[in-house]
Amino acid sequence: MAVIDRQKWDKVYSHPQREFPTAPAALLAHADCLMPGNLLDVACGEGAVSLYMAARDGYPTTAIDISQTGLDRLSVFARDEQLTISTQCLDLDDWQQLSTLGTYQSITLFRYKPSRELLSALICALLPGGRLLFSSFNMQHHHSSGFSQRFCLQPREFVDLTGSKLIAYISSSSAPFTDTYIFEKPQ
Numbered sequence: 170m171a172v173i174d175r176q177k178w179d180k181v182y183s184h185p186q187r188e189f190p191t192a193p194a195a196l197l198a199h200a201d202c203l204m205p206g207n208l209l210d211v212a213c214g215e216g217a218v219s220l221y222m223a224a225r226d227g228y229p230t231t232a233i234d235i236s237q238t239g240l241d242r243l244s245v246f247a248r249d250e251q252l253t254i255s256t257q258c259l260d261l262d263d264w265q266q267l268s269t270l271g272t273y274q275s276i277t278l279f280r281y282k283p284s285r286e287l288l289s290a291l292i293c294a295l296l297p298g299g300r301l302l303f304s305s306f307n308m309q310h311h312h313s314s315g316f317s318q319r320f321c322l323q324p325r326e327f328v329d330l331t332g333s334k335l336i337a338y339i340s341s342s343s344a345p346f347t348d349t350y351i352f353e354k355p356q
């Protein structure tokens with residue numbers, strides 16, 4: 170599966186006409202909820218979230234993804250903007266690799282449907298009081314566009330995640346049809 174994911178996304182990010190990525194609306198709305206300090210952007214792609222956060226004061230950013238092509242593009246965008254972002258090519262389905270993540274004040278995860286186990290592992294990678302901002306497409310995106318429901322969040326799918334406090338759950342019934350979660354790791 171990981172090989173297929175890598176090949177698929179490498180191809181997407183190889184397209185010569187890709188432009189500087191726009192920060193997702195849910196990030197613009199909720200970035201202030203994140204805790205200043207080291208930030209990990211998970212499944213970062215070419216950096217829509219990482220580039221926005223690294224440009225803010227106080228968020229030294231590390232970006233991880235399975236696509237080296239996406240990470241290379243992120244690094245070019247970062248250099249052009251005179252931003253410093255550490256990158257690591259990593260498979261989120263590989264638990265050995267996940268155990269090397271380190272700890273962070275904030276973690277972002279956008280436009281990627283995680284397993285419950287992955288979300289729990291990300292909570293573990295938060296420092297006490299740290300926050301995870303997670304936002305991805307919901308079922309209304311599937312109904313309106315035909316986007317595969319396999320990649321869409323069910324209503325309230327992760328509101329009962331253990332090991333963390335749910336600070337906010339926002340389900341958007343207008344485009345871009347996302348569900349957003351803000352989790353906090355207990356002190």
Ligand SMILES: C[S@@+](CC[C@H](N)C(=O)[O-])C[C@H]1O[C@@H](n2cnc3c(N)ncnc32)[C@H](O)[C@@H]1O
Pocket residue numbers: 171174175178190193211212213214215216217218233234235236239259260261262278279280281
């Ligand atoms: C829709 S893109 C989202 C990129 C970015 N978060 C954003 O919002 O612009 C999904 C990303 O997940 C990454 N991805 C898919 N499977 C992965 C895996 N097993 N491990 C790590 N990253 C993966 C892809 O390479 C791709 O960059």
